[in-house]
Amino acid sequence: QVQLVESGGGSVQVGGSLRLSCVASGFTSTNYCMGWFRQAPGKEREGVAAFDNAGRSSYADFVTRRFTISRDTAENAPHLEMNMLKPEDTAKYYCAARKGPAWSCGIQAQGAPVMEYDYWGQGTQVTVS
Numbered sequence: 001q002v003q004l005v006e007s008g009g010g011s012v013q014v015g016g017s018l019r020l021s022c023v024a025s026g027f028t029s030t031n032y033c034m035g036w037f038r039q040a041p042g043k044e045r046e047g048v049a050a051f052d053n054a055g056r057s058s059y060a061d062f063v064t065r066r067f068t069i070s071r072d073t074a075e076n077a078p079h080l081e082m083n084m085l086k087p088e089d090t091a092k093y094y095c096a097a098r099k100g101p102a103w104s105c106g107i108q109a110q111g112a113p114v115m116e117y118d119y120w121g122q123g124t125q126v127t128v129s
Contacts, residue, residue, distance in 0.1 A: 009124030022095030033105030
């Protein structure tokens with residue numbers, strides 16, 4: 001059974017930084033995409049960043065050059081380093097995974113995933129003020 005557990009959220013001032021972590025279990029990284037999504041109150045969920053099973057990453061334009069996704073292969077988990085945080089980054093952030101080929105893993109420029117993700121964590125709140 002695939003399980004994803006996020007941590008690292010919190011409150012931070014504008015311009016500050018946070019690092020989100022995700023612990024994944026129940027599957028191996030082979031043939032799995034992993035990524036981070038977010039949802040603010042009253043808004044639709046959007047993709048933030050993702051990487052495919054070859055380690056290639058993609059980002060939504062609104063986080064490019066501020067956020068970095070990395071992969072801890074030992075723990076089979078993606079981390080999200082968030083810098084230069086803005087109030088509009090306030091949201092609940094979710095770790096997600098999907099089983100599929102590399103082409104299906106990406107996040108498009110406007111934040112839509114190429115393909116829907118299948119497995120989700122409970123989320124961790126990030127508040128920027």
